[in-house]
Amino acid sequence: MKIIETKIPAVKLIEPKVFGDERGFFMETWNEKAFRDAGIDATFVQDNHSRSVKNTLRGLHYQIKQPQGKLVRVTRGEVFDVAVDLRTNSPTFGHWVGEYLSEENNRMLWVPPGFAHGFLVTSETADFHYKCTDFYAPEHERAIHWNDPNLSINWGTSNPEKLLLSDKDKYAPSLDQAVVELKKFQSEI
Structure with missing residues (x-):
């Protein structure tokens, strides 16, 4: 594999x-x-699979406790996948990375614990698979608004009004609002 x-x-x-x-x-x-030799030392405890239609945007999700590292890939269709650094002590805090993952390019993205994650479906449908390093804990799940001006994520869409969002994602708070809770949690560890 190539990293x-x-x-x-x-x-x-x-x-x-x-x-x-x-x-x-x-x-x-x-x-x-092979992954450990490449610097990704992870133990996975849960595999997930979602199917979404075009213009579905899922995210930006994270867990304040039991943060999940995710190894993500697409087996049908294409998505624009985004990771946002939420490690408040990191020099890249609040920065984001976006990559196209598809059944054609077979690429995967490693999103370590401490990052928010989301994706936008760019094909008619997409099957999205991900391995997680910790269990889903709905009581600790949080979201940051996908279009937060503090993040300035370029989702590559010229029609944001056509995006399909859950209420959780549509009404998610900004990064500024999330920072208070993140700092509180990180000070407890």
């Missing part, structure tokens, strides 16, 4: 080796030793 550095060093873009012929293809999507 590609992003503008936030903790977030990694991964291109697995794909072996294909007239029958189809094979690729390894997780190998603990």
Whole structure:
């Protein structure tokens, strides 16, 4: 596999080796030793799969306790995937990385614990798979508004009014509002 550095060093873009012929293809999507050797030392406890239609935007989600690292990939369609650094002591706090993940490019993104995560479906439908380093804890889940001007994420859409959002995402607070709770939680550890 090939590890590609992003503008936030903790977030990694991964291109697995794909072996294909007239029958189809094979690729390894997780190998603990290979990933550890590449600097991603993670134990996964939960796998998730979502299917979404075009213009669905999910995120930006994170957990204040039991933060989840995520290894994400798309097996059908295409998404624009975003990770936002929420580590308040990080020099890249509040910065974001965005990458296109698709069934065509087979790329994966490593989103470490301490990051908010979200994606926008750019194809007619998309199947999105992700491995998590901690269990989903709805009582600790939070969201930051997808269009927060403090983040200035370029989602690549010229029609934001056509986006399909859950109420949780539509009415999520800004990063400024989230920082108070993040600092409180991080001071408790």
